[in-house]
Structure formats: C-alpha cells, structure tokens
Amino acid sequence: MSTSTLPPAEGAVIGRDGLTALVExxxxxxxxxxxxxxxxxxIVLRELESAAQxxxxxxxxxxxxxxxxxxxxxxxxxxxxxxxxxxxxxxxxARVRQWTAERVxxxxxxxxxxxxxxxxxxxxxxxxxxxxxxxxxxxxxxxPHPDPTYRGRRSGAFLVAVECTEPGxxxxxxxxxxxxxxxPGYDLVMTELVDDAGHRFWIRGGSPQGTDVLAELPGExxxxxxxxxxxxxxxxxxxxxxxxxxDTDLHRLMAExxxxxxxxxxASRCLTCGNxxxxxxxxxxxxxxxxxxxxxxxxxxxxxxxxxxxxxFSYLPGGPVRASPRSRYRQWLTHKLGTWYxxxxxxxxxxxxxxxxxxxxxxxITEEAAALYDWTRRAEDGAS
Numbered sequence: 001m002s003t004s005t006l007p008p009a010e011g012a013v014i015g016r017d018g019l020t021a022l023v024e025x026x027x028x029x030x031x032x033x034x035x036x037x038x039x040x041x042x043i044v045l046r047e048l049e050s051a052a053q054x055x056x057x058x059x060x061x062x063x064x065x066x067x068x069x070x071x072x073x074x075x076x077x078x079x080x081x082x083x084x085x086x087x088x089x090x091x092x093x094a095r096v097r098q099w100t101a102e103r104v105x106x107x108x109x110x111x112x113x114x115x116x117x118x119x120x121x122x123x124x125x126x127x128x129x130x131x132x133x134x135x136x137x138x139x140x141x142x143x144p145h146p147d148p149t150y151r152g153r154r155s156g157a158f159l160v161a162v163e164c165t166e167p168g169x170x171x172x173x174x175x176x177x178x179x180x181x182x183x184p185g186y187d188l189v190m191t192e193l194v195d196d197a198g199h200r201f202w203i204r205g206g207s208p209q210g211t212d213v214l215a216e217l218p219g220e221x222x223x224x225x226x227x228x229x230x231x232x233x234x235x236x237x238x239x240x241x242x243x244x245x246x247d248t249d250l251h252r253l254m255a256e257x258x259x260x261x262x263x264x265x266x267a268s269r270c271l272t273c274g275n276x277x278x279x280x281x282x283x284x285x286x287x288x289x290x291x292x293x294x295x296x297x298x299x300x301x302x303x304x305x306x307x308x309x310x311x312x313f314s315y316l317p318g319g320p321v322r323a324s325p326r327s328r329y330r331q332w333l334t335h336k337l338g339t340w341y342x343x344x345x346x347x348x349x350x351x352x353x354x355x356x357x358x359x360x361x362x363x364x365i366t367e368e369a370a371a372l373y374d375w376t377r378r379a380e381d382g383a384s
Contacts, residue, residue: 011204012219013226019077019201020051022160022188025216026121031158034090035123036083041069043083045090048123055080062168062242062353065362074194078124081168082352086129086281087122091153092136096303098288103297117149121158125186127179128171128352130161132281134185138344139284149303158209161186165193165233169242170353172366176245178350180237188214191230202230243353243366246373250347254338257372258330266368267326269361274307276355276363277332282348285313308332333368 014022026033027049036043037053043060046053054077061068062081072079097113125133133154140150164171164180173179182189187210191202202222205211246253277283287306292299306313309328314321322328340348349365356364 010227011202011222012214012217013222014201014203014217014219016051016077016199018203018217018219019054021217022213023048023051023123025213026123026158029213030119031121032118033121033123034087036078036080038069042067043069043080045083045085045087054078054124059166060168062170062357063362064170064356064364065359067357075199076166076192076194078162078164078190078192079166079194081164081166081171082126082128082354084279084354084358086279086352086354087125087133088136088281088283090118090120090122091133091157092140092147092150092284094305096149098301098303101299117152117156119156120153121160123160125159125161126164126352127161127182128173128176128350129281130159130182130185131173131178131350132352133159134183135282135344135346135348135350136284138346139282142344158213159186159188161189161206163189163191163230163234164237165191167237167241168353168357170356170364171241171351172243172245172353173351174238174241174244175247176347176349176351181234186210191234193226193230193233195229200226202226243356243364245349245351245366246370248373250337250369251341253369253373253376254334256376258334260372260375262368262371262375263326263330265371266329266363267324269363270309270325270329271361272309272325272328273360274309275358275360276365277307277309278305279354279358280336281350281352281354282336283307287313308335333365336365337369 023033033048034045035048036055037046037048038055038058039046043055043058056077057072057075058080059070059072060080061070099110099112101108101110137154140147141154161182163182167180186206189204189206193200193202203214205214285306285308286303289302289304290299291302308331311320322331336348340346
C-alpha cells in the first residue's frame with residue numbers, strides 16, 4: 001500500500017502490515033505499547049513488542065460467571081469482547097508505592113516515590129473502556145485534589161480505540177450510550193473489517209498526535225463504500241448486544257428502591273468477594289498499607305485498591321457501618337448506577353459486562369436493575 005496523508009475524518013485503510021507499522025511507529029516514538037494478547041486462557045492486556053502478539057483468530061464466549069476463548073476462522077484481531085482487565089490497571093494501578101523511610105544514624109529520612117511513569121500507548125481501547133477512561137478522568141483529575149499518579153500516567157497516554165463489530169453475550173454498552181461506536185477522547189480509532197474483500201482496518205485520527213502517527217502508516221484512501229460498510233458493521237453490533245439495561249432513569253430508580261426486597265435476594269447469593277469492583281473499569285477506591293522490614297530501619301507506604309464489599313471499608317470505632325452483605329451490595333450498585341451522577345455527573349457503569357462475567361455466582365447487574373424496575377412498576381400498579 002502507498003503512504004498517504006489523509007484528512008482525519010476520511011482516514012485511511014490499512015492492512016495487517018499497517019497494524020505492524022503502527023506498533024513500530026509508536027515504539028519508535030518512545031511509547032510503551034500495551035494491547036490485547038492471549039495468555040493463560042484469556043485475552044489480557046500486556047506490553048506488546050509487535051503486532052504479531054495481538055489475538056488474531058481468537059474470539060470469546062461470555063456468559064454470567066463464564067469466560068471461554070474460542071478459535072475464529074477469519075483471523076480477526078479485535079473481534080473479542082472485553083477481557084478481565086481494563087486500562088485502569090495501567091492508569092490507576094492496583095499497587096503504588098507512595099514513599100519510603102530509612103533510619104540513618106538515628107535520623108528518619110523520608111523520600112517520596114517519584115519514579116517517572118511509563119509513556120503508554122494503548123492499542124485496542126474499546127468504546128466502553130474509552131468512556132471509562134473519561135469517567136476516571138473526571139473522578140481522579142477534575143476535582144480540587146487531583147491524583148498525581150493517575151494524572152502522570154494519563155497525561156502522556158496515546159489512545160488507539162477500536163470500534164466493536166462483534167459484541168459479547170454480556171455486553172450492554174448500547175443501552176448505556178457508551179458504544180459500540182467510539183466516542184471522543186481517542187488519538188486514533190479503527191474499525192476492523194474481515195470479508196470477501198480481505199482483512200483491513202479503517203483508521204482515523206482524533207488528535208494532532210494521532211494524525212501525525214497516521215501519516216506514517218502505509219495506507220490508502222478509504223472509499224465511501226468501505227466507510228459505509230464499517231459504519232453498518234458497528235451499527236449492527238448495537239443491535240446484537242447480549243444484555244440491556246432497563247429503559248428508565250437509573251438514578252431515580254436506585255433512589256426509589258432502597259427498601260426493595262430484591263436486595264435480600266441478591267445478598268443471599270453475593271459472596272462479597274469484590275470481584276466486580278476489581279474488574280470494573282471505573283471503580284477507584286483505595287486504602288493505604290504501611291510495611292517495614294525485620295530490622296525496623298526501613299518502612300514503606302503503599303496505596304492499594306480497596307473494595308466497598310470489605311467489612312473494613314466502612315469501619316468506624318464500634319464496627320463497620322455496612323455490616324450485612326445486603327447493605328454492601330446495595331451501596332455498590334446504587335453508587336454505580338445512582339449517586340455517581342450526584343458526584344460526577346454521569347453513571348459509573350459503561351456497559352462492558354465484566355462484573356457479570358467475573359462474578360463467581362453469576363450475579364448480573366442488568367438483571368438486578370430490571371428486577372428493581374419491575375418492583376417499582378408492580379408497586380405503582382398496586383397503588384393505582
């Protein structure tokens with residue numbers, strides 16, 4: 001293919017050689033490229049040395065409490081739904097050392113951990129995760145006390161989004177308004193097409209940096225027919241979601257159902273393990289841990305992820321505020337779908353479905369929301 005500098009709206013068509021060149025260009029610019037690859041029976045996010053490590057020819061079967069890889073016959077690289085990790089793993093890491101302390105000649109010397117963050121390029125950011133990054137941007141950088149770790153990792157990140165053309169059985173981004181078409185916030189966006197005309201990617205720029213990278217790739221102008229086919233493929237995915245949220249005001253629904261008996265039902269199944277918060281791309285709660293060596297001359301403070309399902313999360317003198325599984329699950333769901341609006345102006349759920357897949361007892365957030373909605377409708381019918 002010939003190299004072309006093209007308007008971002010029209011973009012270019014690249015093949016697998018263009019994807020190879022994309023990784024090479026990003027690495028040459030000093031980025032640590034992170035993208036999906038197959039490891040340990042799952043599609044995970046890891047540093048990529050080349051595009052050959054992408055999960056070509058692999059798809060996934062998703063259901064509540066179930067995740068399975070399956071081989072594909074078309075060689076697609078991104079025809080697989082969200083895996084167990086999100087980009088939160090890299091922007092808001094599970095463990096961050098904040099400072100170290102040394103006892104030197106009887107004096108205590110404390111040093112902040114100011115290790116420079118990696119300069120990331122994320123390859124394969126799905127529309128739901130693109131929205132999740134935007135949500136975490138508001139949570140962790142928009143307030144009066146921005147998180148320096150997140151801000152440092154986020155400020156230099158280069159995002160290559162991929163629009164979904166094959167949703168998973170637990171995806172519901174369409175009903176959350178977060179996909180499958182990519183919203184704003186990317187540097188480059190791709191739509192993958194595999195058909196009788198071959199395997200190619202329609203790629204467009206979304207920022208000056210993205211347009212500069214695009215100009216270095218071996219590409220051809222995107223025809224109107226190809227652009228139309230790509231748009232149709234994404235639109236078709238919106239109609240094939242495996243899950244859907246009830247079509248109602250979720251913020252209001254959560255506020256009106258605090259005493260619903262459904263909370264007792266879900267509490268009887270919930271293990272309060274916190275898996276849903278670990279895989280959620282927007283959950284952000286943390287706590288601190290102090291550790292010392294055996295001599296007592298060296299100490300460190302670490303910030304680590306925390307979960308609202310932990311009894312200690314709401315512990316005050318006298319005991320935890322939320323002592324029951326019912327209260328802890330209700331806190332998580334009502335915050336995610338309800339009071340998140342009050343704090344940050346949007347939902348905390350992006351419809352990725354990870355919490356459904358990775359719940360060991362297959363609790364489904366869309367099923368719980370639908371059950372609460374049905375309860376309110378029955379209560380209204382009974383009152384009328």
